[in-house]
Amino acid sequence: MKRFLAAAALALLPGFGFSETPCCATGDLGLIIERATGSLLVVDRSDRAAIGRVEGLGDLSHASMTYSPDERFAYVFGRDGGLTKVDMLTHEIVARTIQAGNSIGGAISDDGKLVAVSNYTPGGVKVFDADTLALVADIPAPGKTIGLADLPGRRFIWAVWDSGEAYLGDFSGAEPVITNLGHIGKNPFDAVVTDDAHTYLIGLFGEKGVTAIDLWDDTPKPTRFLNDYGKDKEDMPVYKMPHLQGWAFTEGQFVLPAVGQYDLLWVNRETLEQVATTPVHGQPVFIIAQPASPYVWVNFATPRNGVVQVVDSRTHQVVKTLEPGKAVLHMEFAPRGAEVWVSVRDENKIVIYDTRTFEKKAEIAAQAPSGIFFTARAHQPGL
Amino acid sequence: MKRFLAAAALALLPGFGFSETPCCATGDLGLIIERATGSLLVVDRSDRAAIGRVEGLGDLSHASMTYSPDERFAYVFGRDGGLTKVDMLTHEIVARTIQAGNSIGGAISDDGKLVAVSNYTPGGVKVFDADTLALVADIPAPGKTIGLADLPGRRFIWAVWDSGEAYLGDFSGAEPVITNLGHIGKNPFDAVVTDDAHTYLIGLFGEKGVTAIDLWDDTPKPTRFLNDYGKDKEDMPVYKMPHLQGWAFTEGQFVLPAVGQYDLLWVNRETLEQVATTPVHGQPVFIIAQPASPYVWVNFATPRNGVVQVVDSRTHQVVKTLEPGKAVLHMEFAPRGAEVWVSVRDENKIVIYDTRTFEKKAEIAAQAPSGIFFTARAHQPGL
Numbered sequence: 001m002k003r004f005l006a007a008a009a010l011a012l013l014p015g016f017g018f019s020e021t022p023c024c025a026t027g028d029l030g031l032i033i034e035r036a037t038g039s040l041l042v043v044d045r046s047d048r049a050a051i052g053r054v055e056g057l058g059d060l061s062h063a064s065m066t067y068s069p070d071e072r073f074a075y076v077f078g079r080d081g082g083l084t085k086v087d088m089l090t091h092e093i094v095a096r097t098i099q100a101g102n103s104i105g106g107a108i109s110d111d112g113k114l115v116a117v118s119n120y121t122p123g124g125v126k127v128f129d130a131d132t133l134a135l136v137a138d139i140p141a142p143g144k145t146i147g148l149a150d151l152p153g154r155r156f157i158w159a160v161w162d163s164g165e166a167y168l169g170d171f172s173g174a175e176p177v178i179t180n181l182g183h184i185g186k187n188p189f190d191a192v193v194t195d196d197a198h199t200y201l202i203g204l205f206g207e208k209g210v211t212a213i214d215l216w217d218d219t220p221k222p223t224r225f226l227n228d229y230g231k232d233k234e235d236m237p238v239y240k241m242p243h244l245q246g247w248a249f250t251e252g253q254f255v256l257p258a259v260g261q262y263d264l265l266w267v268n269r270e271t272l273e274q275v276a277t278t279p280v281h282g283q284p285v286f287i288i289a290q291p292a293s294p295y296v297w298v299n300f301a302t303p304r305n306g307v308v309q310v311v312d313s314r315t316h317q318v319v320k321t322l323e324p325g326k327a328v329l330h331m332e333f334a335p336r337g338a339e340v341w342v343s344v345r346d347e348n349k350i351v352i353y354d355t356r357t358f359e360k361k362a363e364i365a366a367q368a369p370s371g372i373f374f375t376a377r378a379h380q381p382g383l
Numbered sequence: 384m385k386r387f388l389a390a391a392a393l394a395l396l397p398g399f400g401f402s403e404t405p406c407c408a409t410g411d412l413g414l415i416i417e418r419a420t421g422s423l424l425v426v427d428r429s430d431r432a433a434i435g436r437v438e439g440l441g442d443l444s445h446a447s448m449t450y451s452p453d454e455r456f457a458y459v460f461g462r463d464g465g466l467t468k469v470d471m472l473t474h475e476i477v478a479r480t481i482q483a484g485n486s487i488g489g490a491i492s493d494d495g496k497l498v499a500v501s502n503y504t505p506g507g508v509k510v511f512d513a514d515t516l517a518l519v520a521d522i523p524a525p526g527k528t529i530g531l532a533d534l535p536g537r538r539f540i541w542a543v544w545d546s547g548e549a550y551l552g553d554f555s556g557a558e559p560v561i562t563n564l565g566h567i568g569k570n571p572f573d574a575v576v577t578d579d580a581h582t583y584l585i586g587l588f589g590e591k592g593v594t595a596i597d598l599w600d601d602t603p604k605p606t607r608f609l610n611d612y613g614k615d616k617e618d619m620p621v622y623k624m625p626h627l628q629g630w631a632f633t634e635g636q637f638v639l640p641a642v643g644q645y646d647l648l649w650v651n652r653e654t655l656e657q658v659a660t661t662p663v664h665g666q667p668v669f670i671i672a673q674p675a676s677p678y679v680w681v682n683f684a685t686p687r688n689g690v691v692q693v694v695d696s697r698t699h700q701v702v703k704t705l706e707p708g709k710a711v712l713h714m715e716f717a718p719r720g721a722e723v724w725v726s727v728r729d730e731n732k733i734v735i736y737d738t739r740t741f742e743k744k745a746e747i748a749a750q751a752p753s754g755i756f757f758t759a760r761a762h763q764p765g766l
Contacts (some may be wrong), residue, residue, distance in 0.1 A: 024472055025409040027454025027761050028495075046452055046495060069429055069719075071410025071454070089407055110719040112411075112429060152675045152720040153739045172739075196633070197675030197720070216677045216697075250579070252635060252653070270635070292535045292580030292764040294599045314599075335762035336452075336493040337535040337580070356536045356555075378410050379718035379759040381675040 026071040026088050029375045030332070032343065032350060033076075035060045036368040040076070042091050045334060045374060048352055048362040052091035058082040058098075064105045064371060067378035068130065069112040074373070075130070077106040083117055085133060088375065095133040099126050107150040110381070114171055116156045118148035125158055127171065137176050139169060147191025147202060149382045151215060157181075159188040159202055166191075166202065166213060166222065184211040184222045193382030194269075195249050203259075204230065210256070212272065225272035230259050250289045251313040255296055257284035264298065266316055276316040281307045286330060290355055291337035295319070299328045299342075308342060310358075320358055324351045332372035343369035409454040409471050412758045413715070415726065415733060416459075418443050419751040423459070425474050428717060428757060431735055431745040435474035441465040441481075447488045447754060450761035451513065452495040457756070458513070460489040466500055468516060471758065478516040482509050490533040493764070497554055499539045501531035508541055510554065520559050522552060530574025530585060532765045534598060540564075542571040542585055549574075549585065549596060549605065567594040567605045576765030577652075578632050586642075587613065593639070595655065608655035613642050633672045633696040638679055640667035647681065649699055659699040664690045669713060673738055674720035678702070682711045682725075691725060693741075703741055707734045715755035726752035 028045040031054075038060050042052035057063075059080035066075050073094070076084045081100035084093055101121035108115050108130060115128045123144045127137035143162025150156055154172040159165065166181040166188075186206025193200055193215070200213040200220075210226045249255075253275065254267040264284060266276040282304030289296050290310075298309045305327050310320040326346035333340050339361060342351045350364040350372070377383045411428040414437075421443050425435035440446075442463035449458050456477070457469045464483035467476055484504035491498050491513060498511045506527045510520035526545025533539055537555040542548065549564040549571075569589025576583055576598070583596040583603075593609045632638075636658065637650040647667060649659040665687030672679050673693075681692045688710050693703040709729035716723050722744060725734045733747040733755070760766045 024407055025451075025453040025455030026407075027409055027450075027758065028452045067410075068408075069411045069717075070408040072408030110717070110721045150719075153737075154721070198677070294581070334452075334493070336533075336764045338493045338537070354536075375410065376762040379762060381719045 024089065026375055029071070029088050030341075031065060031074055031076075031086070031088075031373050032366055032369050033060050033063050033065075033371040033373075034367040035063070035345070035370045038078075039367065040074075040086065041364075041366050041369070042088070043350075043364065048364065050364050050366070054086050054091050054093060056093060057084050057096075060370075062104075065373050066106060066108045066115070066383065067373070067375050068108065069110075069378055071375040071378045073130075075106065075108060075115045077103050077117055079103070081119065081121070083115070083128065083133060085130075097128075097133050099128070099135070104144075104146060105148055107148050107156055107382075109150055109154045109156070109171065110152050111154055114154065116148055116150075116169075118145035118158055120144045123160065123162070125156070125169065127156075127169075127176070137171065139167075139176065139178060141167070146188055147200075149191070149193040149200070151193070151197060152381060157191075157193070157200055157213075157215070159184060159191050161187055161189070161205075164188060164206070166200065166211075168220065181213060181220055182222050184213070185209060185224065194254075195380075195382070197381045201254065223272075226256075226265070226267060226274060229256070229265070250296060251294060253313060255287050255289075255311075255313070257287060264296075264311060264316075266313075278311055278316045278318065280309050280311070280318060281321065288331055288333065289313075290340065291333055291335060293337055293355065295355070297331050297340060299331060302327070305329075322353065322358065324353075325349065329370040330372050332374055335374065335376035341372050343372055345369060407472065409758055412454070412471050413724075414448060414457055414459075414469070414471075414756050415749055415752050416443050416446050416448075416754040416756075417750040418446070418728070418753045421461075422750065423457075423469065424747075424749050424752070425471070426733075426747065431747065433747050433749070437469050437474050437476060439476060440467050440479075443753075445487075448756050449489060449491045449498070449766065450756075450758050451491065452493075452761055454758040454761045456513075458489065458491060458498050460486050460500055462486070464502065464504070466498070466511065466516060468513075480511075480516050482511070482518075487527070487529060488531055490531050490539055490765075492533055492537045492539070492554065493535050494537055497537065499531055499533075499552075501528035501541055503527045506543065506545070508539070508552065510539075510552075510559070520554065522550075522559065522561060524550070529571055530583075532574070532576040532583070534576070534580060535764060540574075540576070540583055540596075540598070542567060542574050544570055544572070544588075547571060547589070549583070549594075551603065564596060564603055565605050567596070568592060568607070577637075578763075578765070580764045584637070606655075609639075609648070609650060609657060612639070612648070633679060634677060636696060638670050638672075638694075638696070640670055647679075647694060647699075649696075661694055661699045661701065663692050663694070663701065664704065671714055671716065672696075673723065674716055674718060676720055676738065678738070680714050680723060682714060685710070688712075705736065705741065707736075708732065712753040713755050715757055718757065718759035724755050726755055728752060 030043045032041040040054040062079045074086045081103045085095040100119040106117040124141040125139040148158040156169045168179045170177040185204040188202045189205040191202040202211040256265045264278040282300030308322045325344035330343045352362045413426045415424040423437040445462045459467045468478040483502040489500040507524040508522040531541040539552045551562045553560040568587040572588040574585040585594040639648045647661040665683030691705045707725045708727035713726045735745045
């Protein structure tokens with residue numbers, strides 16, 4: 001009887017017209033950004049199927065998102081400054097605010113209570129109540145903020161393009177405590193927290209080199225390394241700035257995209273010395289570690305963006321080249337690593353590969369798909 | 384109107400009498416084993432609250448569990464050979480089978496389709512359909528199986544106490560393919576897969592040393608290291624065999640409990656050489672890395688089991704000693720590291736600490752609690 005009631009109750013829930021199966025657990029769901037239409041495709045990872053679509057998210061031409069700890073809500077950061085809260089159960093927008101003129105990304109506090117957004121126009125970081133999207137803090141900055149990431153204990157870290165400084169914001173008390181971590185170099189363009197939240201890595205546009213900040217230190221300070229980083233062998237145009245969120249961490253190494261070059265750079269995590277270079281198909285955009293494996297997967301900037309390569313972090317050799325289709329924009333792994341989902345924008349599809357056999361397991365139709373975000377990200381620091 | 388319908392529908396769902404808030408997303412839920420009563424306490428991590436209880440699971444005096452990829456179902460492995468499937472949404476048992484006389488643990492395949500159980504009586508590994516719990520494979524073994532873990536691509540690995548051999552089982556094809564990985568040493572008592580699924584580490588009872596198998600190798604082979612491991616300085620009784628699932632992996636190191644001693648042993652992950660020893664309060668049982676931090680937390684065997692210690696993996700020094708209460712049996716971290724839940728069996732409670740301030744944030748009543756399992760485990764290889 002109880003079982004029957006549950007089934008009857010679920011049948012009343014809205015938003016399930018897309019799929020045969022009503023979905024109530026949220027651990028294997030995901031959202032795919034449909035950039036041209038300002039919509040999100042809701043997917044079920046286990047079924048390898050689309051189960052819904054959410055529309056009306058504005059300009060998603062450069063969008064990212066983060067999930068609440070219960071994996072129920074997604075917070076989508078749009079190019080137009082829109083912050084949109086989406087319910088993964090009903091496939092509906094539950095709150096939306098245009099909080100700035102141009103936003104670049106955001107993060108959620110580890111307890112799920114606060115959502116922070118880093119803005120270009122105007123600069124600074126705005127912090128919102130994750131429940132209502134009411135503004136709870138407006139942290140000014142001397143310019144555009146980049147590389148915003150969460151740290152444990154209701155904290156965030158970010159950098160400022162114009163002033164070349166990094167800041168740590170602690171929101172665990174009654175009032176925010178903002179600490180200037182010092183000068184990190186000229187025009188930081190992106191930054192990322194390593195998987196163990198040990199190091200904040202900052203890429204620079206205005207000068208050579210990479211800056212690291214040890215987040216486990218009591219008084220975190222910037223350190224410079226890889227002092228040739230960013231230098232072009234030839235005067236090649238950079239078709240797309242690589243995403244530093246794509247830096248992979250594997251086998252005691254960081255893997256960085258060489259800016260403007262057809263190379264991956266491998267850096268020893270302990271010594272911060274470069275240990276190897278891997279020539280690849282094009283200018284790397286995302287370099288993503290395949291979980292539970294020695295491999296990283298790489299996609300490339302236009303016009304060489306129809307290819308994905310797989311590189312072994314032990315030998316630094318390319319072990320596989322795949323051609324998923326025209327304009328591969330993003331890759332997302334099943335959290336335990338057995339398959340990878342690849343968005344192929346110009347063929348309006350997602351292609352799913354088995355990571356052991358490289359066989360194509362399924363395709364899903366999507367409208368000009370870009371970023372793929374599985375709910376498992378809710379449990380990872382710095383994502 | 385749609386919103387109203389959803390609320391009305393949720394109100395009909397059974398099993399929510401325990402809590403004010405109906406729960407539908409499953410990313411921040413967990414189960415706590417109540418060993419004396421054969422029951423499970425259902426908890427909401429965000430609310431720091433118990434929201435339900437599931438009864439009738441038989442003998443849970445030495446139990447573990449694993450979660451389906453959608454974080455909807457838990458599979459509980461009981462001491463009495465019982466395999467029980469629990470619905471996290473309704474807090475009900477949906478399937479249960481007594482599949483052996485004495486089982487020691489189990490794992491779920493990365494795609495969530497198969498649940499494998501390692502058994503003592505009789506020995507061997509049984510594999511079940513995760514949906515129905517119907518038996519799909521019965522793999523005999525020359526004795527008791529231990530250390531069963533999942534690997535990507537619908538594979539499992541395990542070892543056999545009596546024959547001292549390890550096996551890899553591939554269930555991705557029509558028929559299982561079982562590979563004998565060779566002799567690993569006398570009487571393996573437990574084994575664990577590292578967080579990157581690179582290495583299978585096996586503890587030996589019948590002789591000194593630890594065995595490692597490189598799971599990324601095309602032909603994985605056993606390698607011996609730490610050849611003094613297991614040797615007692617004095618003839619101390621071992622009050623409880625340490626759990627190898629408690630081996631922590633941090634800062635390029637493994638951390639092992641010294642069998643029978645009041646010590647932690649630190650081993651370099653690359654060289655497999657011991658690099659340090661940390662004297663601690665008692666015989667270590669679980670050594671668990673706090674996510675996004677340099678710290679490991681340790682609990683201890685009876686009679687010194689009222690204490691938890693925090694050790695810095697950089698300095699190998701104890702940095703904090705806490706006294707949560709009588710008989711601390713287990714610790715589980717919020718997946719992004721900001722708090723830890725500690726089960727205190729003889730005081731019938733769970734104590735929750737802030738990992739930065741060490742302040743007690745909450746207590747939850749529980750009946751003789753032991754293992755704490757958050758649903759975020761669904762996304763981690765080898766758990």
